[in-house]
Amino acid sequence: MAVPRIALAGPLLALLLAVSALASPEGRLLGGEDAAANEYPWSASLRHNKAHTCMACIISPSQLLTAAHCVSDLGTTPVAASSLGVRVGSINQYAGGQIVNVQSVLIHPSYGNFLHDLAIITLTEPLVFTERIAAATLPAKVEEEGEGESGEEEVSTELPNGTPVYVAGWGEISDGSTPYKLQKANYATLSAPYCELAAGYGYASCLCLTSAERQGICRGDAGAAVIDDDKVLQGITSFQFSDCGSAYPDVASRIYYYLDWIEANAK
Missing domain, CATH: 2.40.10.10 (Trypsin-like serine proteases)
Structure with a gap:
């Protein structure tokens, strides 16, 4: 970590x-x-052995995203899920909201040297969404067309x-x-x-x-x-x-x- x-x-x-x-x-x-209090309801405190170590982002009632290096034991092998928890629904990292245990951790298979630094956390029980607990919206997929016989240019998905x-x-x-x-x-x-x-x-x-x-x-x-x-x-x-x-x-x-x-x- x-x-x-x-x-x-x-x-x-x-x-x-x-x-x-x-x-x-x-x-x-x-x-x-x-x-x-409800400005960033997708924000969660990722806790290892009951102490805040990193952030995590809610993407569904049962899953969050975080950086792979936050949950990596060695390479793509994660730390024990039982050692992790997340606090959600509070802007106070020490109190409020609720702490939910982690069922499993999936690190991106290409993670290494801080490239592809992404992991999915799955919770032991689903969250109940409120004004202080909510999922962030994932980007919409853009149909990309490579430049070919039609002469159309590929659509850029990078933010300006x-x-x-x-x-x-x-x-x-x-x-x-x-x-x-x-x-x-x-x-x-x-x-x-x-x-x-x-x-x-x-x-x-x-x-x-x-x-x-x-x-x-x-x-x-x-x-x-x-x-x-x-x-x-x-x-x-x-x-x-x-x-x-x-x-x-x-x-x-x-x-x-x-x-x-x-x-x-x-x-």
Whole structure:
């Protein structure tokens, strides 16, 4: 359950700073703003041995998504489901709502070195949805047509560069402590070519996120939902480069890329 510390250096940092300046979102998880009680009803605290370790996102009454590294014992072998639980229906990570046990964990078969960093958690009992417990909406599938004899171009499913997105988590804040109340943050997406130039991470399976320096995800925020203005789930947070709040982009798994796998294993 380690948090990666990937050190980067080089002239590409200046490019990232310039791109970030084009869409500098306000707010942050690292020293962020309190979320309202029913503002992020899909957010859950993933608990290992009864302690918060990561975030998870509700996608149905019985299943949640989280980052694979949060539940990996070794590679694609998960930790014992009996050691896990999720708190739902509360913005207080220590109280309120309910804690539900985990029946099983499925890690994406291609997970490794923080690529394909996605896992499905199945609960021992289904959730009862309320205004404080609800599922995030998965992206709608787009019929993609490759360029062929018709001359039609392939439809892009990537979010445009600078798209506003939102994250909520219980990760570390600016003074190094862990907040009891759910924190929310505004981000902007960084398209694959820009992310490749800025951090060498322009993978189709990833969604890169920009924020102002000294802002961003931190330890305990992995597995959180990345939601757009239409409240559609666009990503699940994975890791940050270097220290929390560095000038480099934060990285999430791009949900659209994994729709087939999620739907094949959804209940």
